Amino acid sequence: MTQNNKPLIRSKDLQxxxxxxxxxxxxxFDIDKGDFLAVVGPNGGGKSTLIKTLMGIIRxxxxxxxxxxxxxxxxxxxxxxxxxxxxxxxxxxxxxxxxLMEKSFPKRITKRDLERIKDILDxxxxxxxxxxxxxELSGGQQQRVMLARAMVSNPDMLVLDExxxxxxxxxxxxxxxxxxxxxxxxxxxxVLITHDLMTASHYVTQVVHVDNRLLYHGAPAKYDxxxxxxxxxxxxxxxxKGGVVHGMA
Amino acid sequence: xxxxxxxxxxxVYGFMWRALIVGVAVGLSSSLIGSxxxxxxxxxxxxxxxxxxxxxxAVGLFTNQAPLLFxxxxxxxxxxxxxxxxxxxxxxxxxxxxxTASFSIALGTALASIGDGFNVDLFSYLFGxxxxxxxxxxxxxxxxxxxxxxxxxxxxxxxxxxxYDDEYASVSGVKTKxxxxxxxxxxxxxxxxxxxxxxxxxxxxxxxxxxIIVMQFTRNFKTTIFASALLSIVLVVSGLLSSxxxxxxxxxxxxxxxxxxFFASTLYNNVKRLATS
Ligand SMILES: Nc1ncnc2c1ncn2[C@@H]1O[C@H](COP(=O)(O)OP(=O)(O)OP(=O)(O)O)[C@@H](O)[C@H]1O
Ligand SMILES: [Mg+2]
Numbered sequence: 001m002t003q004n005n006k007p008l009i010r011s012k013d014l015q016x017x018x019x020x021x022x023x024x025x026x027x028x029f030d031i032d033k034g035d036f037l038a039v040v041g042p043n044g045g046g047k048s049t050l051i052k053t054l055m056g057i058i059r060x061x062x063x064x065x066x067x068x069x070x071x072x073x074x075x076x077x078x079x080x081x082x083x084x085x086x087x088x089x090x091x092x093x094x095x096x097x098x099x100l101m102e103k104s105f106p107k108r109i110t111k112r113d114l115e116r117i118k119d120i121l122d123x124x125x126x127x128x129x130x131x132x133x134x135x136e137l138s139g140g141q142q143q144r145v146m147l148a149r150a151m152v153s154n155p156d157m158l159v160l161d162e163x164x165x166x167x168x169x170x171x172x173x174x175x176x177x178x179x180x181x182x183x184x185x186x187x188x189x190x191v192l193i194t195h196d197l198m199t200a201s202h203y204v205t206q207v208v209h210v211d212n213r214l215l216y217h218g219a220p221a222k223y224d225x226x227x228x229x230x231x232x233x234x235x236x237x238x239x240x241k242g243g244v245v246h247g248m249a
Numbered sequence: 250x251x252x253x254x255x256x257x258x259x260x261v262y263g264f265m266w267r268a269l270i271v272g273v274a275v276g277l278s279s280s281l282i283g284s285x286x287x288x289x290x291x292x293x294x295x296x297x298x299x300x301x302x303x304x305x306x307a308v309g310l311f312t313n314q315a316p317l318l319f320x321x322x323x324x325x326x327x328x329x330x331x332x333x334x335x336x337x338x339x340x341x342x343x344x345x346x347x348x349t350a351s352f353s354i355a356l357g358t359a360l361a362s363i364g365d366g367f368n369v370d371l372f373s374y375l376f377g378x379x380x381x382x383x384x385x386x387x388x389x390x391x392x393x394x395x396x397x398x399x400x401x402x403x404x405x406x407x408x409x410x411x412x413y414d415d416e417y418a419s420v421s422g423v424k425t426k427x428x429x430x431x432x433x434x435x436x437x438x439x440x441x442x443x444x445x446x447x448x449x450x451x452x453x454x455x456x457x458x459x460x461i462i463v464m465q466f467t468r469n470f471k472t473t474i475f476a477s478a479l480l481s482i483v484l485v486v487s488g489l490l491s492s493x494x495x496x497x498x499x500x501x502x503x504x505x506x507x508x509x510x511f512f513a514s515t516l517y518n519n520v521k522r523l524a525t526s
Contacts, residue, residue: 057416075420090469097410101421107406133468
């Protein structure tokens with residue numbers, strides 16, 4: 001399926017600083033249409049920072065990101081549950097924000113849109129919660145609602161930051177199969193940050209390992225977390241980092 | 250029943266009508282933007298801008314310009330300035346607002362003490378006075394509240410998306426920087442129309458009270474915004490009427506009333522929660 005035209009997203013020598021701290025540096029790679037990319041690395045390694053930069057949420061301190069102009073991105077952020085319990089918004093209202101990218105001014109939500117929202121929630125196994133306040137859901141339910149928001153507009157590309165951390169095992173497997181299906185059958189490009197590469201490895205076509213720098217980019221078969229290229233010395237690492245966590249339940 | 254006669258007269262003389270029209274306009278726009286500001290954790294911008302309005306009024310009185318007309322551009326420009334300052338100077342949270350607020354108060358009070366002729370007038374700008382509302386204030390209030398309502402209606406979904414999750418909003422093409430600026434400007438306009446009826450010191454309370462009162466009960470955002478608009482209008486109108494009856498500053502009466510309703514609703518909510526758990 002993969003056509004090698006222009007990449008969807010190309011990053012060139014990215015560096016992102018938070019104040020004086022450099023979260024990621026010297027990162028260059030392409031995401032091509034049809035890729036199923038797994039982004040792995042230790043906690044604090046800069047995975048979230050990297051994808052936020054690729055999507056334009058964070059402006060890089062150095063380097064640049066080129067994005068294919070018409071690509072429609074669905075995004076599932078990390079840590080959805082930390083949002084306020086008492087936020088007065090219904091599930092339906094939150095999922096509806098996923099449709100805004102395909103609307104033009106003045107943006108309105110139609111009856112038809114509400115049906116699509118209901119359908120995607122049904123599909124993700126959380127029926128009948130449309131009118132519930134978002135803060136009254138369990139962590140897993142909230143995560144599915146965030147997925148619904150990302151998927152409701154049928155995006156060309158899904159960027160998911162540990163989307164399965166609050167899902168139960170069955171749902172996690174089902175979810176990966178669903179991503180695989182979207183990737184295979186609908187040519188949806190997938191970028192998945194995960195600490196559980198084991199479960200995902202059957203479906204993934206590319207692996208990126210970030211720990212401040214890009215330590216691996218290539219096929220999952222050749223990926224060996226125990227034998228990564230050590231970054232050239234000269235600049236000392238600003239923080240001690242843990243190893244890659246595998247098979248986290 | 251002497252006050253009833255007075256109240257009747259207040260309508261006959263027309264100033265109560267003017268006050269009520271301005272009150273409804275202010276109540277409507279402050280609650281509309283308030284719902285977004287409170288949830289964006291940005292409600293302090295109202296507080297900051299109201300202090301700026303105070304300084305602008307003082308400058309206007311000092312230089313014998315029409316104070317409100319002078320306040321409009323000043324507040325709008327400063328609202329944008331506060332946002333830029335926040336980004337540029339790398340200030341934490343509401344530090345930019347704090348700086349601007351205290352600087353404005355300093356400027357306003359300095360001018361007030363130099364030109365000590367206008368101290369009495371200034372008091373009515375601080376805490377609201379329905380007797381001072383003129384026709385130009387009524388027109389300003391109608392026009393600005395119309396602008397605020399229409400803009401909110403047009404950008405409702407974008408504003409909601411940004412309020413719920415600004416990072417997601419920016420990925421889905423919502424221009425969050427521009428929207429924030431828009432929100433700050435609308436806040437400025439609302440504050441200016443609220444100066445007469447509620448006063449610069451108290452107008453920011455009207456941005457905060459109605460939304461936080463109704464949010465204790467509502468389960469979605471659309472209800473929240475409608476209910477707080479309704480509550481806000483009720484609070485302002487009853488506050489204005491009772492300020493006249495009890496001969497109190499109108500702003501003080503409205504805010505006291507809001508505080509009381511907030512206290513009562515919080516109490517009710519907590520008692521109910523205790524009872525059901
Ligand atoms: N907004 C921020 N301000 C300052 N430092 C930050 C900010 N966000 C992240 N960092 C720092 O940047 C580094 C990378 O963070 P990031 O969230 O990208 O890591 P991650 O790989 O996603 O980690 P995790 O697996 O825990 O999600 C960390 O050291 C973190 O402390
Ligand atoms: Mg992360």
